[in-house]
Amino acid sequence: MASSYDNSSEEQTELRRLHIKLISEINDNLDQKSIEYEKLFFYFGTYVPPGLIANKSSLDKFKTLCTRNIITPGENYEKLKQICRDSGNDTHVNTIEKYEKEMEKVRTRHRYTEIKMAHEIHLKNNKYRQWVKAGLGLGYLKEGLAPFCDDIGRQQHNDIINKIQQTKTPQPNIPCxxxxITTLQPDHVRVSKGICPLKQDKCNCCxxxxxxxxxxxxxxAIYDSIIQYHASMPPVPFWKNSDVQQWSTEPWEVCKCFINAPGYKDKTSAVDTDCTGLLHVIINNKYFHSHIGCNVTGPNNLFSKIL
Ligand SMILES: [Zn+2]
Ligand SMILES: [Zn+2]
Incomplete structure (x- = not known):
């Protein structure tokens, strides 16, 4: 029966198997007579008491790093990579990264299996059917939207920066x-007291x-662009989620100005952002509209209905 299938322990078993393969592969490729070999285990001593590993075989030395949680099998190889780099064993860093990619594939595969299984089990249960459908729908939707938003956000950022570099004098100096946001003077100037030419309420120009x-x-100039790309009338960029200091280099910091709700300040990418936030970016950002073949504005559009 589907519900008796323990997905997470299968995942752990696969990760553990890869971990053992990784350590063995590094161990097999060590040249015991080389200076790098000496240095490698010397650097182990920065994380575990040297006496603890002194008389152990090289494989057991690796195991000690694991039992002491310096390496978390299947997850965290940063310290091991650092040891390899510090000791001139850069080739082993490549080996670790090769296995990290394999492990990520295992995790992704199991994540999808889990979603599918939850789907199947809960859909059999009438009581939960509707909300499970909705919840899973949003989960799938987010998985699909994040790369799209990431991609279009980058294109938009590129366009904005290119335009600024081509049109502004003196030549802009990027990054800034x-x-x-509280002290930035926009490029545009107020028409008269309290009147913003871009029609933003409480604009910095005023x-x-x-x-x-x-x-x-x-x-x-980026400030002006964000207002001009904002789809609502009057435009209402939500500045508080965004870090102006990263505008010139981080596309997602610009995209976040189109999320019309608090709580996204620490989200640094589309993948980090929930479905609601991503839909806000798509609905409120005119640049995105030209990349979607359907109506995303107006009271009855499909996107706003999901929110
Ligand atoms: Zn600046
Ligand atoms: Zn203004």
Missing amino acids: SACQ FPNNKRPCPNNVCG
């Missing part, structure tokens, strides 16, 4: 990490007193 232009001649 000197600006704050409060020029404590504002200063970007010293690198880039952030003010």
Whole structure:
């Protein structure tokens, strides 16, 4: 029966098998007479008491790193990679990274199996059928939307930066990490007291007193672009999720200005962002509309209905 299948322990078994293969492969490729061999185990001593491994075989030395949780089998090989780099054993770093990729594949495969199994089991249960369908739908939707949003967000960022570099004098100096949303002077200027030409309510252009232009001649133009790409009227970019200091280099920091809700400040990529946030980016960002073959605005559009 499907429900008796223990997916996570199968996953652990597969990861453990790969881990043992990895350690054996490194161990088999050690040249006991080389200086790198000496140095490798010397650096083990920065993580475990040297006396603990002194009289052990090389394989047992690796095992000690595992039992002391310096390496978490199947997960965390950062310290081992560092040891290899520090001791001039860079070829083993490549081996570790090869296995890390294999392990990631195992995890992804099991994640999908888990989703599918949860789906099957719960769909048999009438009481939960509707919400499970909805929940799984959102899960699948997010899996599909994240790479799309990531891709289009990058294209948009590229376009914005290219345009700024081609049109602005003096030549912008990228990156800029000197600006704050509370003090940034936009490129556009107010029409008259309290009137923003881009029609943003409470725009920085309307409060020029404590504002200063970007010293690198880039952030003010990005600020303008975000307002111009915002799909609602009046435009209402949500600045609080976003870190202006990363605007010139991080596409997702620009995308987050289109998420019209708090709680996304620490989300640094599309994959990090939940389904609601991704839908906000698509619905509120005009740049995305030209990449979607259906209506995403207006009261009855498919995207807003999901929210
Ligand atoms: Zn303005
Ligand atoms: Zn700046």
